[in-house]
Amino acid sequence: xxxxxxxKKMLAGNPVLDDVSFEIVKGETFCIVGPSGVGKSVTLKHMxxxxxxxxxxxxxxxxxxSSAVGEELExxxxxxxxxxxxxxxxxxxxxxxxxxxxxxxxxxxxxxxxEKRVMETLGKVGLEEAVDKYPSEISGGMRKRAGLARAIIxxxxxxxxxxxxxxxxxxxxxxIDSLIEQMRKATGITSVVVTHDLHSALSIGTKIAMxxxxxxxELCAPAEFVNSDVPEVQGFLESQFITKAGSxxxxxx
Numbered sequence: 001x002x003x004x005x006x007x008k009k010m011l012a013g014n015p016v017l018d019d020v021s022f023e024i025v026k027g028e029t030f031c032i033v034g035p036s037g038v039g040k041s042v043t044l045k046h047m048x049x050x051x052x053x054x055x056x057x058x059x060x061x062x063x064x065x066s067s068a069v070g071e072e073l074e075x076x077x078x079x080x081x082x083x084x085x086x087x088x089x090x091x092x093x094x095x096x097x098x099x100x101x102x103x104x105x106x107x108x109x110x111x112x113x114x115e116k117r118v119m120e121t122l123g124k125v126g127l128e129e130a131v132d133k134y135p136s137e138i139s140g141g142m143r144k145r146a147g148l149a150r151a152i153i154x155x156x157x158x159x160x161x162x163x164x165x166x167x168x169x170x171x172x173x174x175x176i177d178s179l180i181e182q183m184r185k186a187t188g189i190t191s192v193v194v195t196h197d198l199h200s201a202l203s204i205g206t207k208i209a210m211x212x213x214x215x216x217x218e219l220c221a222p223a224e225f226v227n228s229d230v231p232e233v234q235g236f237l238e239s240q241f242i243t244k245a246g247s248x249x250x251x252x253x
Contacts, residue, residue: 001026001158001190002047007066009042021058024207026157027066029191031185031205038211040194046159047192048077060158079107081151081159082152085166089135089143089150095115096122096131099150101182106154121153122146126180141172148179152189159183159189160191165200173197177204198240202226210236 002024009017016039025031032040045051046058049065058066065076089098100118103109109117122128125145130138138146142166150161162179165173181204183189195201201208202222208217212232218225225236 001061002192003028003051003059004043004046005059007046007053007058008053009039009046009054011042015214016177017046017053020211020214020216021056022209022216022219023157024190025191026190027184028178028206029193029204031193031195031201031208032211033195033201033208034211037198039214040211041162043211044162044192044194047160048223049073055144060152065225068104077119081154081156083144083147083151083159083161083164085163090116091135094134095127095138095142095146098135098146099153101107101152116155118149118150121149122150124183124198125149139172141175144168144172144176145179148176155187157187158190158192161191161195163195164193165195165197171185172202174203177198180204198237198242201244 001171003162004020004022007017007020008015017235020043025090033135034040035042038060042051046053047060047065049068053066057064060076063072063076068076085126096118096245099121100114119131124130127142127149130142130146135143164176164180168176177200180191181195183227192238193201193204202225207219208222210233218228219231220228220234225233226242228234237240
């Protein structure tokens with residue numbers, strides 16, 4: 001469904017993506033992991049041409065998104081929903097008004113039809129009671145869920161998540177993970193999740209790709225990822241206390 005073919009990208013004179021190739025299959029949850037600054041969000045932005053490769057190409061289905069312009073690009077973008085890192089809710093609009101925005105801007109739906117869809121979608125993320133509240137009146141986790149509702153309200157084929165659990169406590173993070181997994185099982189939606197939270201990636205991912213030094217150093221299923229012999233992968237796992245080499249276990253010996 002989404003294919004990167006030998007993608008290269010320089011930013012501020014530094015190679016961020018260096019000959020990156022991978023393919024995301026319809027209906028899977030593809031997690032892109034790695035420390036901060038390795039190009040995870042840059043990869044995500046290439047999928048909707050917020051960035052364009054210096055070399056190589058990005059495809060969505062049969063369309064080459066990396067060279068698409070005008071109506072063709074707009075049509076490709078219509079296939080996506082996007083959950084931004086902070087939720088990106090408009091502070092002067094209520095939760096319900098924020099969630100309704102894509103319908104008001106991109107469809108001919110009106111009045112009660114929009115209200116019904118908004119309440120149905122808020123129900124999916126457990127936020128019906130927050131419909132009239134403003135972003136400043138709800139928690140960070142609720143803002144993330146409202147952002148997710150806005151991302152999925154038009155039933156996109158693909159949802160892009162930029163650090164969906166960033167800044168959240170462990171319980172709320174697992175709630176977001178559960179919502180992502182529920183949607184995959186219920187609708188077959190394709191999810192691309194950029195995260196440095198390996199606990200999240202391992203629980204929801206069908207495939208995990210790790211970026212390091214501008215390249216993908218590992219790409220496999222979660223069970224294989226945990227047992228990878230790649231030094232960068234093992235170091236990243238250890239930093240989050242997931243392997244037996246984790247310092248928390250060494251300290252208990």
